[in-house]
Structure formats: structure tokens, C-alpha cells
Amino acid sequence: MRRAFHKDNRIVPLGIMLLTFIVFVYHFELDRQGPLGEIPAKAVQAVPNALIVESARTASRPLEEPVEAQPIKEEYQEHHAVPSAIPSAKPIVSSSSTAAKQPHSAKGLSTDDIVLMFKTGATVLWKRVPIHLTTSLSAHRINHDNVIIYSDYPETIGDWEIIDVLANTSEQVRHSELFEPYVQQGDYEARQNYAEQLNVPGDSAGSSGGWKLDKYKFLPIVDHAGRNRPDAKWYIFMEDDSYLFLPNIVRYLEKFDHTESWYLGSLAWIHGDYFAHGGSGFALSRGAWEQSFGSDPHLVQKFEAFTEAHGCGDHILGHALKEYGVQFGETTDDSRFRYGFNPESHWSTWFEQDNWCQPVYSWHHTHGRDVARFYSLEQSWDFDHRPLQFRDIYQALVAPYLRSRVEWWDNLSSKHEIRSSNAKHVQAPSTVKSTETWRSAWQSVDACEAACTAWAECVQWSFYEDLCKMDSMIFLGSGIPAGDPRRQSNLMWTSGWLPRRVENWGCQ
Numbered sequence: 001m002r003r004a005f006h007k008d009n010r011i012v013p014l015g016i017m018l019l020t021f022i023v024f025v026y027h028f029e030l031d032r033q034g035p036l037g038e039i040p041a042k043a044v045q046a047v048p049n050a051l052i053v054e055s056a057r058t059a060s061r062p063l064e065e066p067v068e069a070q071p072i073k074e075e076y077q078e079h080h081a082v083p084s085a086i087p088s089a090k091p092i093v094s095s096s097s098t099a100a101k102q103p104h105s106a107k108g109l110s111t112d113d114i115v116l117m118f119k120t121g122a123t124v125l126w127k128r129v130p131i132h133l134t135t136s137l138s139a140h141r142i143n144h145d146n147v148i149i150y151s152d153y154p155e156t157i158g159d160w161e162i163i164d165v166l167a168n169t170s171e172q173v174r175h176s177e178l179f180e181p182y183v184q185q186g187d188y189e190a191r192q193n194y195a196e197q198l199n200v201p202g203d204s205a206g207s208s209g210g211w212k213l214d215k216y217k218f219l220p221i222v223d224h225a226g227r228n229r230p231d232a233k234w235y236i237f238m239e240d241d242s243y244l245f246l247p248n249i250v251r252y253l254e255k256f257d258h259t260e261s262w263y264l265g266s267l268a269w270i271h272g273d274y275f276a277h278g279g280s281g282f283a284l285s286r287g288a289w290e291q292s293f294g295s296d297p298h299l300v301q302k303f304e305a306f307t308e309a310h311g312c313g314d315h316i317l318g319h320a321l322k323e324y325g326v327q328f329g330e331t332t333d334d335s336r337f338r339y340g341f342n343p344e345s346h347w348s349t350w351f352e353q354d355n356w357c358q359p360v361y362s363w364h365h366t367h368g369r370d371v372a373r374f375y376s377l378e379q380s381w382d383f384d385h386r387p388l389q390f391r392d393i394y395q396a397l398v399a400p401y402l403r404s405r406v407e408w409w410d411n412l413s414s415k416h417e418i419r420s421s422n423a424k425h426v427q428a429p430s431t432v433k434s435t436e437t438w439r440s441a442w443q444s445v446d447a448c449e450a451a452c453t454a455w456a457e458c459v460q461w462s463f464y465e466d467l468c469k470m471d472s473m474i475f476l477g478s479g480i481p482a483g484d485p486r487r488q489s490n491l492m493w494t495s496g497w498l499p500r501r502v503e504n505w506g507c508q
Contacts (some may be wrong), residue, residue: 036053060418111142111252113233117225117312119217119278120240122153125162128240131368133157135375136243148228152213153185166213172174173304178212190312218278218313219300219320226289233258234353235284237265243366243374244281247383252340253283255435261288261326266341266362268314273317276326279364280341282314284321299324339390345370348412350473357507358389373397391505398476404499405449408487411477413462413469413494418442418451420466431456441468445494452498459502462495474502 118137120129129149137147144160154164173179225235234253238244255260262285265276276282293299303320308317326356340361342349348365353447363374377396381388416442417428428438433454441451448468452461457472475497480486 057462061157100437109233109249109250110357111146112144112259114141114142114250114253115225115232115235116147116244116246117221117235117237118240119214119221119237120149120151120162120507121214122151122155124240125151125153125155128368129162131159132240134162135371136238136246138375146232148219148225150224152217163224165224165313168220169216170301170304173216173308176308178308179216180350183215185186200258214310215307215313215316215475217304218317220283222289222317223293223300225284225462226227226293230286235247235286235289237278237282237284238362239279239281239364241366242279242281242362242364243371243378243441245360245374245388246338246380247378247381248387249281249354249361251383251387252359252361256285257287258285259287261285261291263288263318263321263326264341265326265328266343268310268318268343270315271310272317272431273315273319274323275315275321276328276348277341277343277364278312278317280343281362281364284342288321288326292321292326297325346393346397347476347478350396350475351390352473352506355390356505357391360390360393365442369431394474394502398474401476402474402499404498405445405494405496406479409462409477409479410464410494411460411462411497412475413418413460413471413495415471415473416455416469418468418470429455429457441470442466447497448461452496458498460495460497462493464493467489474499 004503012457074458081111089502116137120130135141137144149160149162151162152164152166153162154167155162162187169179169182174183174424221237222235225232229235236246238248238276257265263276263282264284266280268275268277287382299320306319307313307316309317321327339355339358341359342363344363345365346363349363361371368372373396377392378388381392416426416429418439420442423439423442427437428435432438432451437447437454438451441448443466445463446461448470449469452458452470453468457469459472459474461468461470463469464478480490480493
């Protein structure tokens with residue numbers, strides 16, 4: 001009995017030691033994983049980005065409650081709300097919850113360094129915005145906290161809160177006849193206006209005249225974005241019927257010092273003012289914002305009378321910036337502003353040797369289908385290899401539609417026009433093989449095509465009754481489909497292209 005007792009005494013200490021060892025190993029493994037079982041960095045890198053985005057999703061917070069950014073690991077991006085500069089507006093929630101941190105380019109600029117100011121309107125919001133939420137504004141493309149959506153009526157789509165940027169407009173402006181559509185929008189909402197039986201789309205909310213309200217948005221949009229996101233290096237403006245190729249734009253902006261005054265985009269002018277065309281998109285550096293809006297907290301109110309007297313918000317913004325010494329571009333004749341930001345759509349814009357190898361930054365007047373196609377092309381592109389260029393848009397979205405001859409189609413040829421009334425006097429280009437063939441172009445479709453073939457630079461032609469048009473630039477244009485009433489009220493347009501000649505275009 002005593003011998004057994006001593007034997008047990010030897011076993012018990014061994015058991016205690018074994019238990020202590022197991023507990024030690026267990027805690028050692030926990031320390032390796034981090035607090036609360038956090039996944040080690042190497043393990044996170046092995047998880048697909050989509051899973052990281054989903055696991056990081058958090059609830060939205062009101063814009064009126066600033067939240068300090070917390071220290072973050074490299075693999076995660078902590079998101080916080082943006083404080084609102086519109087105290088009387090409906091409480092705003094941040095544009096969305098969270099997204100994976102965007103990759104930085106070689107020079108350090110990324111979409112994390114910009115604020116995308118997205119402008120829409122109550123009358124078109126439900127038609128144009130949803131496609132952007134799943135494409136151009138998707139979380140893996142740009143962090144949602146770097147996007148602010150502005151409109152003229154507060155709305156909520158999922159966890160996106162859309163800011164009514166006109167909520168704090170002065171009483172003087174509110175009494176303007178041009179501002180009346182804004183005042184009426186509340187009545188449309190209160191009446192739950194559904195009128196499909198009158199052939200009025202139910203998603204077209206609000207009264208007519210939304211375009212008149214548009215001009216009032218530009219100054220308060222830029223003012224609000226700059227005051228609520230002072231950490232941004234660039235403020236990029238985008239409209240709901242546009243598409244911006246952000247990877248190209250970020251690479252482009254790397255050439256400029258954001259602390260200096262830069263105002264970049266597509267050149268436009270009205271009343272002697274040079275400014276960036278709004279539909280094409282534009283970029284304003286933090287330095288430019290500080291020099292204008294930052295130096296005068298009453299800038300928006302200062303230009304109320306000018307806004308009331310003029311029709312275009314982008315012009316009003318450009319005029320205001322000029323008053324504070326912020327000029328458009330480097331010079332208005334700089335070649336960098338001739339291509340890239342486009343005021344038209346891809347089907348109504350020209351493609352030529354001069355822009356063939358230029359980066360494309362935006363398209364305007366885009367439809368939902370266009371947005372989806374641009375997004376798909378962008379997602380398939382290797383931007384580390386080279387930027388997306390005009391020639392790539394041509395190959396993907398123009399060339400597949402070109403034929404040697406298409407009836408009921410106008411390809412927008414315009415460089416040379418020959419009709420029966422001017423045929424005897426038109427001067428043929430030096431590269432035309434036969435002057436007689438050139439001057440006979442008005443006689444028929446075949447004669448028009450022959451004249452284009454005789455001109456070495458011609459890549460497309462179109463014919464209507466006795467009018468032949470030819471061009472050295474490629475346009476897609478548009479057609480009139482079968483069943484369209486215009487076929488009953490117009491003569492037939494016939495268009496043709498010589499795409500083999502485009503194959504000789506190269507990068508200069």
C-alpha cells in the first residue's frame with residue numbers, strides 16, 4: 001500500500017508538468033496569431049481581396065460626427081465618416097462602408113489620395129446612378145469613403161447616402177424663378193408620384209427643369225468636398241452621364257505637384273473665360289482649393305449673382321477660380337489638353353493618328369451600356385504595361401461595328417463635302433489620284449465610295465441624296481434601326497469605312 005502511494009506521488013508531478021507544457025504551447029500559438037486570434041499578415045496576403053473587403057465591411061456613420069482615423073495594418077483600411085458642412089441638411093451617412101486599400105502607383109499617388117465628387121440630379125438619379133454603384137464606384141476600384149455623391153435631393157441607395165448640396169442655399173436664391181424646380185421636389189416625394197399609366201417613367205422623380213438647377217451645384221460641391229476632406233491631394237469631378245478612367249487619371253496627375261495650383265480637364269470657354277468642361281470631368285489640386293475656396297469661406301455666396309446671371313455651372317466655377325488666380329491648365333494651348341478628357345461619347349468622337357496613342361481619361365454622354373463596357377475593358381487592362389489609349393477604345397468599341405457599306409447610318413464624315421452645286425469648284429486634296437473621280441462623288445453611293453478610295457488619307461465616307469462627305473478621321477456615328485419612325489420621314493443615309501487604312505496608323 002505504501003509502495004503504491006509512493007508510485008502515485010511520482011506520477012502526479014509528471015502530470016502537472018505535462019499540463020503546464022500544454023498550456024504554455026497553447027498560449028504561445030495565441031501570441032503568434034495576435035490579439036483575439038487575429039490572422040497573421042502572411043495569412044491575410046493569401047486571402048482573396050474580395051474576401052478581405054467583405055470581412056472589413058462596417059456600418060455607416062453620420063457625416064456630422066467626425067471620427068478619428070485609427071491606426072491600421074497594411075492589409076486593412078479603416079474607414080471613418082466625413083463631417084458635413086451643411087448643418088441644416090438631413091443627417092448624412094458616409095457614401096458607403098468600407099473597401100480594401102487601393103494599390104499605390106510607382107510614384108506614390110493612388111485613389112486613396114483623391115476625392116471623387118460625383119454629381120447627379122433628382123430627375124435622373126434612378127436612371128443613371130445604379131449602374132455606377134456596381135462599376136465605376138465599386139469598392140475594389142476606389143474606396144467608398146473617397147467618393148461623395150451630390151444631388152439636389154437627399155436619397156439613400158443601400159449604404160450610400162446622397163447629399164442634397166442645395167439644402168443650405170440662401171433665401172434670396174430660393175426665391176428665384178430658376179430655382180423653382182428644387183422647391184417643387186418635396187411635393188413630388190410627398191405624393192409618391194407614380195405615373196406609368198401616363199407613359200411617364202416612375203423612376204423619373206421630380207419636376208421638369210432639373211438642368212436649370214445644375215448650375216447652382218458646382219460651387220457648393222467643390223466647397224463642401226474641400227472642407228470635409230482636407231487630407232485629399234486632388235478633387236476629381238464626375239457627372240452621372242460620364243465615365244472616368246481613374247487608373248489613367250491617377251498616372252496623369254502624378255506629373256503635377258498637388259500643393260501647387262492646378263485646374264485640369266477639357267478646355268471650354270464662355271464669355272472670355274477659359275474653364276474645364278464639367279461633363280468631361282476635371283481635377284482640382286489641394287493647392288488650387290486652398291488658393292480659392294480655402295482663402296474665402298464666403299466664396300459661394302460671393303458669386304450668387306453671377307450664378308443667377310449665367311447658365312453653366314462649370315463656367316461659373318472656372319470664372320470664380322480665375323478671380324482667385326487659379327487658371328485652367330498650364331496654358332490654354334498646351335497639347336496635353338487637346339485630348340484625354342472628352343466632352344463627347346466614344347461613338348461621336350474622332351479617332352486619328354494624332355490621338356491614336358494618347359491616353360483616354362473620360363467620355364461624356366455615356367449610356368448605362370457604355371458604362372458597363374468601359375468598366376469591363378478597364379478591368380481587363382494591364383495598366384502597368386501601358387495606359388489605356390484611344391486606339392484601344394477604337395479596337396474594342398468602334399472597329400467591331402465598321403463595315404465597307406451600311407445603309408441607314410450616318411458616320412459623321414465632314415472634312416470634305418461634295419454636292420451637285422459645288423462639284424465644279426471644289427479643290428481636291430493633293431493626294432487624290434483622279435480629280436474627275438473626286439468631283440463626281442455626288443452622283444451616287446458608288447461614286448462617293450470611289451472618291452474616298454481615290455483620296456489616300458480617306459478612311460470613311462457617307463452619302464445622302466446628292467451629298468458625299470469624306471473624312472480622314474474615323475467616327476462610328478449612329479444608325480436608324482428598322483421600325484424607327486425616322487425612316488419614314490428621311491431619305492436613306494449610307495456610310496462606309498476603309499478600316500484597312502487605319503491599320504497603318506502608328507505611334508509617333
